[in-house]
Amino acid sequence: MKQSIELHVNKCFYDLEIESHRTLLEVLRNDLGLTGTKEGCDGGECGACTVLLDGLPVLSCLTLALDAQGRHIVTIEGLAHDNELGPIQTAFMEEGAIQCGFCTPGMILSAKALLDRNQKPTLEDIKEALSGNLCRCTGYTKPIRALLKLANK
Amino acid sequence: MHLKPFTYYRPKSLAHALELLQSSDPKKSMLMGGGTDILTKMKLRLARPVAVISLRGLTELRKIEQQGQEVFIGAACTLSEVKESNLVQHFFPIVAEAANRVGSPQLRNMGTIGGNVCLDTRCLYYNQLEWPGSLMPCFKRGGEKCHVVKKGARCYALYCADIPPTLLSLDAHLIIAKPSGEREIPIVDFYQDDGISCNCLKEEEVLVGIKVPIRQNTVSSYKRFSIRGAIDFPFVGVAISIERLSNGHYGNPRIAVTGLQSQPLRLRALELLLESSHAGEKEIEEVIEQGVRDIRIVRHYGISPSYRRNVLKVLIDDGLEECNIKGGRVK
Numbered sequence: 001m002k003q004s005i006e007l008h009v010n011k012c013f014y015d016l017e018i019e020s021h022r023t024l025l026e027v028l029r030n031d032l033g034l035t036g037t038k039e040g041c042d043g044g045e046c047g048a049c050t051v052l053l054d055g056l057p058v059l060s061c062l063t064l065a066l067d068a069q070g071r072h073i074v075t076i077e078g079l080a081h082d083n084e085l086g087p088i089q090t091a092f093m094e095e096g097a098i099q100c101g102f103c104t105p106g107m108i109l110s111a112k113a114l115l116d117r118n119q120k121p122t123l124e125d126i127k128e129a130l131s132g133n134l135c136r137c138t139g140y141t142k143p144i145r146a147l148l149k150l151a152n153k
Numbered sequence: 154m155h156l157k158p159f160t161y162y163r164p165k166s167l168a169h170a171l172e173l174l175q176s177s178d179p180k181k182s183m184l185m186g187g188g189t190d191i192l193t194k195m196k197l198r199l200a201r202p203v204a205v206i207s208l209r210g211l212t213e214l215r216k217i218e219q220q221g222q223e224v225f226i227g228a229a230c231t232l233s234e235v236k237e238s239n240l241v242q243h244f245f246p247i248v249a250e251a252a253n254r255v256g257s258p259q260l261r262n263m264g265t266i267g268g269n270v271c272l273d274t275r276c277l278y279y280n281q282l283e284w285p286g287s288l289m290p291c292f293k294r295g296g297e298k299c300h301v302v303k304k305g306a307r308c309y310a311l312y313c314a315d316i317p318p319t320l321l322s323l324d325a326h327l328i329i330a331k332p333s334g335e336r337e338i339p340i341v342d343f344y345q346d347d348g349i350s351c352n353c354l355k356e357e358e359v360l361v362g363i364k365v366p367i368r369q370n371t372v373s374s375y376k377r378f379s380i381r382g383a384i385d386f387p388f389v390g391v392a393i394s395i396e397r398l399s400n401g402h403y404g405n406p407r408i409a410v411t412g413l414q415s416q417p418l419r420l421r422a423l424e425l426l427l428e429s430s431h432a433g434e435k436e437i438e439e440v441i442e443q444g445v446r447d448i449r450i451v452r453h454y455g456i457s458p459s460y461r462r463n464v465l466k467v468l469i470d471d472g473l474e475e476c477n478i479k480g481g482r483v484k
Contacts, residue, residue: 001160020161020205023192042154043193045384047259056233056262062192063263066161067207110258131383132257 005069009034010078016065024068025049025060028075036076036105040134047133050106051075057113057132076105079112087150088112095146099138107133111147121151154196163207167214167359170206171332174357177204184208184359186229186265189256190272199280199294214267214361217241222367225328228267228360232316233258235266244367245323247375247392251315254375257383267360270317270327270340274310274348274415275386276301277454293349302451308348309451310415313386317344317417319375320363321409322394328361329354335361344416351416370397374475376468377411388412388456391468395476403478404428410465413450420444423469437478441469 002017009032016031025042028034028051040048042061049061052074079086085093088108098104107130114121114129121129126147130140160177164170174182182204185191194200208214214229217238224240226248235241236252255261255269275281278300279293290296292308299305317340325340340363343352354360377390390411395403406427408420423444430440445465450458 019158021156021158023156026155043196044189044256044260047257050259053262057259058262059189059259062189064161064188064192066163067188067209113258129258132259134384 009073024063024065027065047106091146091150097142097146103135160204163210186268187263189264223364227362232261247319247373250375251319272314276310310348318392318409318411322392322407325365331358348415372476374472393472
């Protein structure tokens with residue numbers, strides 16, 4: 001049975017009719033067309049589907065869309081403004097912290113959650129914050145370097 | 154994988170949740186805390202509930218507060234909330250430490266402490282199998298055999314949650330609500346050594362929270378070992394709580410482990426040996442050796458029982474060292 005819900009994604013409100021068994025990931029990608037959020041393992045391990053719910057990183061593949069009602073959702077699309085990338089995205093580009101790019105949206109959102117709470121994170125803080133985002137190509141050295149550079153600005 | 158359709162309820166009060174559990178068929182409805190365990194199970198088609206009842210809207214299950222000489226931790230508090238709670242950090246640092254070691258930051262922002270306490274057992278042939286059809290169903294899947302212990306007459310799935318050993322070592326109690334009222338049981342009586350159903354929570358019951366007694370002069374530690382920190386469950390985890398006595402000695406050691414059997418275990422034999430030993434550092438190693446000798450450990454995930462036992466000994470040794478126990482005295 002479909003239910004009417006209102007989702008608050010990247011400062012926009014969306015009225016939707018969805019079934020209770022649909023995950024936030026499916027709704028973001030298929031109903032809202034926000035395909036920056038990736039589907040990786042679909043089982044809570046890889047972190048590719050990370051979004052921010054009220055500022056905290058969560059896995060959208062294991063979140064029911066109904067549970068995201070009334071909460072502020074930020075996806076990777078919400079970080080750029082007026083065709084200008086956000087500071088973390090720019091830092092990742094400058095350091096070459098991207099290879100295939102599949103883990104990047106999740107990794108950047110985990111990093112954003114960290115920097116929003118702690119503007120001067122240590123190396124350990126950064127490693128801990130990124131521990132739930134698996135990268136299988138470029139590794140973690142460059143993302144960590146990008147974030148350390150941002151933290152020391 | 155897509156989830157199969159179900160009816161979703163998000164009750165606002167515990168009474169309403171219990172009512173919903175009673176009115177729907179309890180065998181076909183499931184309680185959901187953070188969803189990290191049950192949604193994964195539903196995606197693997199290991200669970201097919203008709204109704205899912207979320208506990209996240211229940212404010213009485215989302216508080217952490219001091220009640221006299223105890224601290225109440227609501228079952229629906231996320232692991233991040235538990236980790237960041239000043240009360241938990243101050244009185245029970247090992248619970249905060251264990252909460253911080255569960256999964257990744259994302260999972261800790263979602264998963265609840267009640268979910269961790271009620272976590273199902275895990276097995277390579279049950280909830281980590283991509284192609285279940287390729288094997289005969291095991292006991293946990295409703296079949297007649299165990300793939301881990303080939304001639305075994307029961308299910309040997311492992312209990313691997315991080316929080317319960319710390320609660321066992323702190324003598325915590327669980328508050329469980331049922332339609333006719335509440336009951337409070339020591340956490341040690343909550344678990345049973347059965348891979349299919351490792352705890353005694355009945356279908357019509359809801360875990361409300363955990364009461365942990367505050368003890369002064371207690372030193373504690375939690376050590377765990379897993380292959381990959383943010384993804385894997387521990388294949389051994391050890392929680393130790395020991396009281397400092399006024400004469401410089403220690404007393405009442407309580408040691409609990411996870412990841413060895415189908416339930417978290419108190420190592421009573423080792424506790425008794427430690428209590429009665431007041432010897433030098435070298436002998437502590439012998440005491441540990443003797444204390445863990447009789448624990449039954451089976452091969453899981455390709456890790457041999459002897460390696461697992463060795464890791465257990467090292468973790469106990471590290472934990473005692475962190476508690477500053479040396480030669481029968483607290484340093």
